[in-house]
Amino acid sequence: MGKNAIVGQSGGPTSVINSSLAGVYESCKSRGAEIVYGMRHGVAGLMEKNVVDMSALLKDDLDIELLKRTPSSFLGSCRYKLPDWQKDPATYEKLFGILEELDIGWFFYIGGNDSMDTIGKLADYGAHVGRDIRFMGVPKTIDNDLMVTDHTPGYGSAAKYIGVVMKEVIRDATVYGTKYVTIVEIMGRNAGWLTAAAALAKGPDCEGVDMICLPEVPFNVDRFVEKVAAMQEKKASIVIAVSEGVKLEDGRYVCELADDVHAVDAFGHKALTGTARYLANTIARRLNTKTRCIELSTLQRCAGHMTSRTDITEAYQVGGAAAKAAFEGHTGEMVAIKRISNSPYQSTTELHPISEVANLEKKVPLSWLNENHTQMTQEFIDYAKPLIQAELSPLYIAGLPHHIYVED
Amino acid sequence: MGKNAIVGQSGGPTSVINSSLAGVYESCKSRGAEIVYGMRHGVAGLMEKNVVDMSALLKDDLDIELLKRTPSSFLGSCRYKLPDWQKDPATYEKLFGILEELDIGWFFYIGGNDSMDTIGKLADYGAHVGRDIRFMGVPKTIDNDLMVTDHTPGYGSAAKYIGVVMKEVIRDATVYGTKYVTIVEIMGRNAGWLTAAAALAKGPDCEGVDMICLPEVPFNVDRFVEKVAAMQEKKASIVIAVSEGVKLEDGRYVCELADDVHAVDAFGHKALTGTARYLANTIARRLNTKTRCIELSTLQRCAGHMTSRTDITEAYQVGGAAAKAAFEGHTGEMVAIKRISNSPYQSTTELHPISEVANLEKKVPLSWLNENHTQMTQEFIDYAKPLIQAELSPLYIAGLPHHIYVED
Numbered sequence A, B: 001m002g003k004n005a006i007v008g009q010s011g012g013p014t015s016v017i018n019s020s021l022a023g024v025y026e027s028c029k030s031r032g033a034e035i036v037y038g039m040r041h042g043v044a045g046l047m048e049k050n051v052v053d054m055s056a057l058l059k060d061d062l063d064i065e066l067l068k069r070t071p072s073s074f075l076g077s078c079r080y081k082l083p084d085w086q087k088d089p090a091t092y093e094k095l096f097g098i099l100e101e102l103d104i105g106w107f108f109y110i111g112g113n114d115s116m117d118t119i120g121k122l123a124d125y126g127a128h129v130g131r132d133i134r135f136m137g138v139p140k141t142i143d144n145d146l147m148v149t150d151h152t153p154g155y156g157s158a159a160k161y162i163g164v165v166m167k168e169v170i171r172d173a174t175v176y177g178t179k180y181v182t183i184v185e186i187m188g189r190n191a192g193w194l195t196a197a198a199a200l201a202k203g204p205d206c207e208g209v210d211m212i213c214l215p216e217v218p219f220n221v222d223r224f225v226e227k228v229a230a231m232q233e234k235k236a237s238i239v240i241a242v243s244e245g246v247k248l249e250d251g252r253y254v255c256e257l258a259d260d261v262h263a264v265d266a267f268g269h270k271a272l273t274g275t276a277r278y279l280a281n282t283i284a285r286r287l288n289t290k291t292r293c294i295e296l297s298t299l300q301r302c303a304g305h306m307t308s309r310t311d312i313t314e315a316y317q318v319g320g321a322a323a324k325a326a327f328e329g330h331t332g333e334m335v336a337i338k339r340i341s342n343s344p345y346q347s348t349t350e351l352h353p354i355s356e357v358a359n360l361e362k363k364v365p366l367s368w369l370n371e372n373h374t375q376m377t378q379e380f381i382d383y384a385k386p387l388i389q390a391e392l393s394p395l396y397i398a399g400l401p402h403h404i405y406v407e408d
Helices: A017-030 A042-047 A061-068 A089-101 A113-128 A155-173 A193-201 A221-234 A275-287 A309-327 A378-388 B017-030 B042-047 B061-068 B089-101 B113-128 B155-173 B193-201 B221-234 B275-287 B309-327 B378-388
Strands: A004-009 A036-039 A051-053 A104-111 A134-139 A180-186 A211-213 A237-243 A290-295 A333-342 A345-353 B004-009 B036-039 B051-053 B104-111 B134-139 B180-186 B211-213 B237-243 B290-295 B333-342 B345-353
Touching: A004 A017, A004 A042, A017 A036, A017 A061, A017 A104, A017 A309, A036 A042, A042 A089, A042 A104, A089 A104, A089 A113, A104 A113, A104 A309, A113 A134, A134 A309, A155 A180, A155 A193, A155 A237, A155 A309, A155 A378, A180 A193, A180 A275, A193 A211, A193 A237, A193 A378, A211 A221, A221 A237, A221 A275, A237 A275, A275 A290, A290 B290, A309 A333, A309 A345, A309 A378, A333 A378, B004 B017, B004 B042, B017 B036, B017 B061, B017 B104, B017 B134, B017 B309, B036 B042, B042 B089, B042 B104, B089 B104, B089 B113, B104 B113, B104 B309, B113 B134, B134 B309, B155 B180, B155 B193, B155 B237, B155 B309, B155 B378, B180 B193, B180 B275, B193 B211, B193 B237, B193 B378, B211 B221, B221 B237, B221 B275, B237 B275, B275 B290, B309 B333, B309 B345, B309 B378, B333 B378
Parallel strands: A004 A036, A004 A104, A104 A134, A134 A333, A180 A237, A180 A290, A211 A237, B004 B036, B004 B104, B104 B134, B134 B333, B180 B237, B180 B290, B211 B237
Antiparallel strands: A036 A051, A333 A345, B036 B051, B333 B345
């Protein structure tokens, strides 16, 4: 009898993370895994042996197809940070005990850089105790901030959503022909990839956003107000895309200037929110002009109704490539996407040691911004445009996209 | 030589108001209007003779098709309130002078109850001075708060968007399996039709929202917190849809309890925002639980990428029916949608005197809420469900919906 595989999802949901899950599942099955287990709520759930036989959840090809088109993490997620195994071996003994009990040969974790940290630690510990389980990381994050991979699955769909929404917001903002400043807050703590995607709105049928503020560029509130005032001289409706993570020169987040409470999560990350609201209120007060703030919030990461077919396809591919690599004996690695060419767009997958990815962040290169750091260059557009190409419509039933989900 | 027609759009944009514009335009053309003028920025623009020959903007059938699929107000909008003609005849003399200069025989205004007030006043004045211009109102508002019409064009698409987004938010909110309260703020100043649409999310593949708070029901903050606490005993993730316009028993808006500045528009309406944020902060503080607020804001009214085909089709029909009525001699009336049957859904149009519509608001009947006033009944679902049926995909070019627009 063959061994079993296990797969988990971790970190913030995306609209294509389930496509990667489908890729892992189908590839493991076709390669002869006896059972493919799913961790409920990632490694945190696994610690409590909260696992399911995925074939019980996915009964036929329609279920697989629905899975690919269902946003958010089908198996549930967690933000659990594994301790160092040198400091807390008991946690690892418990986890590996559970994996042994389940007769696991292949272990997959779909997530961002925190999740790759988990894969790295498990592979290290496994090698240390001489266990023959293969640990593979499958990249996922709308933030696009993972090293070594050209881009991350999840980014293309979020970028497409942002491009679409910015076009609609720009159309909406111009109707009155009166002075109006709209500030749209976009996710991205330290890397501005998502905010940069607002640049995609520009085209023959859209005047585009008037300013883009990335967290890579130190933010100065006075200069920001001056720039808006200057733009208002020429144009009634100003639409600005601002990252939730823009920081002052002294390192404080702009949103900390507002007076809301800011919680901290398990990884010590401050909750960032209120940047656009703070800036809209500041502009309204100082320039005596009508303003509005829009937070794309959760909507930008769970918009299963607006995915990029390129993204969904690649998400499926990286899942399959991870299974292939694990079955061929690889461990402690992450599948990356390698861009072969831009026109026509072609990509393939490759493997990288997890140490090149875990806990690192890839920022937007400043050379992809114009001199004033207010707009993206053509180089960025050439990079991002292929990732938002083509659509994959949800399966609509009675007017709404149909999803597949596991009851808790 | 025949006379000319003129059409304007007024009030907040929707994602199907341009489909009504296409209906008016094509129907006027086919009925023999020499020129169909478009008012730039509604009556406010007309006062400055800011009009365009629409055939110069719509060159072929593809343009008309794009117009139907482009959100926001193609011609621009305004929030201009006409004075009473008895008090300010000069304004009317000027306006009618411009209409005479343009040789207008038929006048159409697409908008909500404020816009119908405009149609009513113009028709009254026209009758008073014995001018033979036909004034017809074409209903439009995502708020669905117009009298006499079964529903308003624009509502079905916004309701569909809200149903889709709530399903996605619910999927996203459950992934961690931890206690989490999500509060989604939905438009609707005095009428809760849009917030009620959150009830559409519930189905075999979705657990639905846990509570719905309409502005028709007086809001009590303490009782709200108690209800949330009780729900949390049974379920980790709670998702609540709340109208921006919920009011305390003393008549103050809940959002006024927060400390933001609140502007007032030309019609004396207070800007409502911050309701969900205030409630999320209150819940977090009092129940010591993780919360999140999501404002659907402008996104819910300009989501051209997520329209109801039923809605787009009816929007076109009411435009055409208005032209037909005007050419047959009607004036001072609004086209309404009359529901013929629910299963199968069938509708037609009928005419109503503008006095039955202008400045009035249709609320959600309290009998369509459950006893606790926290959920919608099946009666509401039966009413709303047909309005969100079927899709009309945008024309995608290079990954983004293509729009048609007029440069200022």
